[in-house]
Amino acid sequence: xxxxxxxxxEKITNSDIWRSxxxxxxxxxxxxxxxxxxxxxxxxxxxxRISRHALNFRFTWxxxxxxxxxxxxxxxxxxxxxFYYRPTxxxxxxxxxxxxxxxxxxxxxxxxxxxAAHGMVISVMLHMFRVFLTGSYxxxxxxxxxxxxxxxLVTFFLSFTGxxxxxxxxxxxxVTVGTNMARATPVLGHEGPFAPQxxxxxxxxxxxxxxxxxxxxxxxxxxxILHCVAVPLLAxxxxxxxxxxxxxxxxxxxxx
Amino acid sequence: xxxxxxLVTKPDNVPIVAILFLIPYFIWLSYRQARxxxxxxxxxDAALNDxxxxxxxxxxxxxxxxxxxxxxxxVWSIMIDAPLEEPxxxxxxxxxxxxxxxxxxxxxxxxxxxxxxxxxxxxxxxIAGLIxxxxxxxxxxGKGYYTIKERPFALAVFSFGxxxxxIVLMVMGTFLRGPGWNFFAPWxxxxxxxxxxxxxxxxxxxFGIRDANTANFFGFVVVAGYFAIGPIFYLWKxxxxxxxxxxGLVRYIIVSFxxxxxxxxxxxxxxxxxxxxxxxxxxxxxxx
Numbered sequence: 001x002x003x004x005x006x007x008x009x010e011k012i013t014n015s016d017i018w019r020s021x022x023x024x025x026x027x028x029x030x031x032x033x034x035x036x037x038x039x040x041x042x043x044x045x046x047x048x049r050i051s052r053h054a055l056n057f058r059f060t061w062x063x064x065x066x067x068x069x070x071x072x073x074x075x076x077x078x079x080x081x082x083f084y085y086r087p088t089x090x091x092x093x094x095x096x097x098x099x100x101x102x103x104x105x106x107x108x109x110x111x112x113x114x115x116a117a118h119g120m121v122i123s124v125m126l127h128m129f130r131v132f133l134t135g136s137y138x139x140x141x142x143x144x145x146x147x148x149x150x151x152x153l154v155t156f157f158l159s160f161t162g163x164x165x166x167x168x169x170x171x172x173x174x175v176t177v178g179t180n181m182a183r184a185t186p187v188l189g190h191e192g193p194f195a196p197q198x199x200x201x202x203x204x205x206x207x208x209x210x211x212x213x214x215x216x217x218x219x220x221x222x223x224x225i226l227h228c229v230a231v232p233l234l235a236x237x238x239x240x241x242x243x244x245x246x247x248x249x250x251x252x253x254x255x256x
Numbered sequence: 257x258x259x260x261x262x263l264v265t266k267p268d269n270v271p272i273v274a275i276l277f278l279i280p281y282f283i284w285l286s287y288r289q290a291r292x293x294x295x296x297x298x299x300x301d302a303a304l305n306d307x308x309x310x311x312x313x314x315x316x317x318x319x320x321x322x323x324x325x326x327x328x329x330x331v332w333s334i335m336i337d338a339p340l341e342e343p344x345x346x347x348x349x350x351x352x353x354x355x356x357x358x359x360x361x362x363x364x365x366x367x368x369x370x371x372x373x374x375x376x377x378x379x380x381x382x383i384a385g386l387i388x389x390x391x392x393x394x395x396x397x398g399k400g401y402y403t404i405k406e407r408p409f410a411l412a413v414f415s416f417g418x419x420x421x422x423i424v425l426m427v428m429g430t431f432l433r434g435p436g437w438n439f440f441a442p443w444x445x446x447x448x449x450x451x452x453x454x455x456x457x458x459x460x461x462x463f464g465i466r467d468a469n470t471a472n473f474f475g476f477v478v479v480a481g482y483f484a485i486g487p488i489f490y491l492w493k494x495x496x497x498x499x500x501x502x503x504g505l506v507r508y509i510i511v512s513f514x515x516x517x518x519x520x521x522x523x524x525x526x527x528x529x530x531x532x533x534x535x536x537x538x539x540x541x542x543x544x
Contacts, residue, residue, distance in 0.1 A: 033309040046314065049307040053299070055317055058285060059402075062321045069322055073329065093343045100340065111333035118271040119329060121358050125422075126282060132389075132414050133286045135398040135407065142390035149386045156358060163356050170268070172344030173353040177363065181375025192372045193542035214346060253400035254299075 045243055047251060054252040059134070063127035067155075068239070070120035074158075075232065077113040085165070087224035089217035092167035117159050124155045136253035144245040147238055154235045161227035167220060175223070176215050182206035260442045263431055267339045270332070272357050272430045279423055290402035299401055351435040351448055360429030361422050367437065368524045370543055378521070385514045389414075392507050392514075417518055456534035459527070468538075475537025479544060482520070486512030 012018055013025070026032075034048040053059055084103055085095045099106040128148065131137060137145035164175045183191040188205040195204075201213050211218035246252065264273055293299070308314075355363045365374035397406040404411060432439055434446035459478065460471035490508055493500055500508060527533040537544040 030309065033311045036311040037315075043311065043315065046310040049309055050314055052306045052308050053303065055308065055313055057317070057321075058289060061282060061285075062317075065318055065321060066325055069325055070329075073326075096340060100337075107337060108333055111336065111338050112329060114338040115270070115332050115336070116329055118268075119325075122271055122275060122278065125418075126278065129282065129418055130286070132418075133290075133402055133411070134400055135403075136400060137390040138393070138396065138399040139390070145390050146387045149383060152386075153383065159358065160356060166340055167344050168339075169341040169344055169348070169350060170339055172346070173350055174356050177353050178355040178359055181362070181366075181371050184371030185376045186372050189372070189376070192376070215344075216346075 045247075047247060050251055051254050053254060060252065061126060061130050063123045063130055066123040067120055067127055070116045070123060071235065071239070073116040074113055074120065077109055077116065078228065078232075080109055081113055082228060087165070087221050089167065089220060092165065092220060096166045096168075117162060120155055121159055124152055128152060131253075134253060138253075141245075141249045141253065144242060144249055147242045147245065151235065151238050151242060154231060154238060158227065158231050158235065161223040161231065164215070164220060164223045165227065172215055175219070179206055179209055179215070182209055257443060259445045260431075267336050268357065269430055270336060272427060275423060276427065279419065283419070286402050287404075290404045293401050293403045294405040298403075352433060352437055354429070354433075357426060357430055360433075361425035363437075364425040364429045364433070365521065368521065368528055372542065373544065378517070381514065381517055385518070388510060388514065392503075392511050394503060394507070413515065413518070421518070421521060456528070456532045458535045458538050459533050460538065462531065462533065472537070472539045475535070475539065475544070479537045483513070483516055486516060 037043045037046050037048050081099070084099045084106065086092065096110070099110055101107075103109075131145070131148070160175070160178060163178075164171045183189045183201070183204070183206050184193075185205050186192045187194050187196070188199065189195060190199050190201045190204045190206075201207065207213065209222075210216070211222045263269060354360065362375065362379060365378060368374070369378070393407075393410050395407050395410065397403070398410075431442060434440040434450075435448040436450065436452070438450055438452055440446055458471065458475075460474045463474065465471045465474055486509070489512070490500065490505075503511070524533075524536070527536070535543045
């Protein structure tokens with residue numbers, strides 16, 4: 001049976017038609033596998049070889065990778081959404097409505113963006129949980145854990161700034177509630193303890209965040225810029241650092 | 257019941273419902289592996305040096321994982337529409353008004369502490385504490401595998417913080433907090449006209465102190481006494497505990513401060529629920 005199959009395979013791969021399509025066979029050697037990673041711009045972030053336990057889904061839960069995938073999905077869908085959205089109080093809500101009802105696949109686009117963002121928040125929390133449970137923050141990975149904590153914050157902030165953009169009641173009040181706490185910042189908030197006399201509600205830290213004393217049109221613009229440009233840039237830089245350090249610190253953690 | 261179904265099926269609550277299943281599943285998964293390790297011993301060096309090529313083995317895994325996740329996301333996006341409510345209106349406050357679901361643990365803390373603690377100081381300390389973890393956890397064991405036996409203290413503290421103080425409070429904030437941020441059991445309908453008697457009193461009042469200055473002093477003593485547990489424990493155990501000597505004074509100060517601050521939250525929750533304590537320390541400048 002086996003011999004027969006081998007013969008058949010050879011017959012096919014030696015035929016003139018096959019050889020006209022495929023110039024040579026796929027060399028199954030370590031050299032080939034290594035070059036495959038090294039010579040590919042998308043794959044060269046990987047080392048050529050990793051320890052076997054790092055392949056184990058039960059060990060990694062794949063959560064770091066899923067977080068990155070979710071970031072990519074939100075980046076792509078986010079760029080597409082930007083074509084249809086104007087960050088002004090007059091248009092924002094109606095642009096979202098227009099997107100939902102009139103643009104082909106607009107609703108799907110918006111759904112994917114929102115659910116991928118929620119998915120990213122979940123996966124980044126689970127990723128942190130896994131990294132803690134396996135003690136992967138221990139020497140020499142201390143600094144990368146710190147970068148990861150900052151990335152967790154960046155993820156929250158990305159999600160939070162995006163929450164305002166539909167400019168509906170849900171968005172408006174969630175952001176109002178979320179930023180109200182900044183009033184109470186010690187020293188820097190006008191309702192916080194130890195606030196100096198000249199800190200008022202129009203120059204405290206909440207004002208800096210909202211560009212106003214309440215959530216308003218200038219807040220929308222500010223959150224839009226933060227959400228679409230500033231924070232994604234920061235996230236990208238930190239992710240590059242995070243991934244680079246994973247490799248430099250000896251790859252994904254194992255019992256060393 | 258309809259109320260509960262409406263809450264659970266609300267599009268923006270899907271992540272919370274997902275978390276209700278994901279967190280127990282991953283706890284179970286990691287617990288099983290930890291027990292395995294504790295029984296059979298730490299994976300050997302040989303197991304660690306067993307290397308495989310990234311292409312095709314890792315790339316294949318990543319590819320499969322990405323396909324499955326994209327499939328789930330695609331189905332999710334087709335089935336459930338992102339919410340869009342009425343246009344924003346600063347004059348119409350919804351009740352309850354809630355922060356996004358991932359901030360609900362912070363919003364829940366506002367019940368127990370003033371905004372400057374719950375909204376600013378504690379979140380700041382959570383971040384600082386998380387960053388500090390690798391620098392204050394000097395236990396070299398348990399790196400790169402699941403275990404319970406080799407680092408019970410670190411696991412217990414982190415799991416308590418993550419599961420109880422973050423996830424459970426978040427779930428509570430989503431499902432059990434209704435109008436006026438009042439507590440509603442899952443089977444109770446949210447009544448916006450519910451009258452809740454404000455019977456909370458300060459801790460000093462419970463101890464019979466009626467004078468503001470004495471109350472201030474009393475609060476200071478209680479809070480200072482609570483945080484003095486750290487130094488007292490250090491002085492008491494300094495000579496007998498090898499762990500404390502290895503940890504060193506600076507690390508110990510950070511660990512004990514973060515630890516006591518973290519457990520101040522559940523303590524305050526218990527005091528509030530059981531004894532209706534409003535503040536522990538009332539001073540002219542701030543209340544705790």
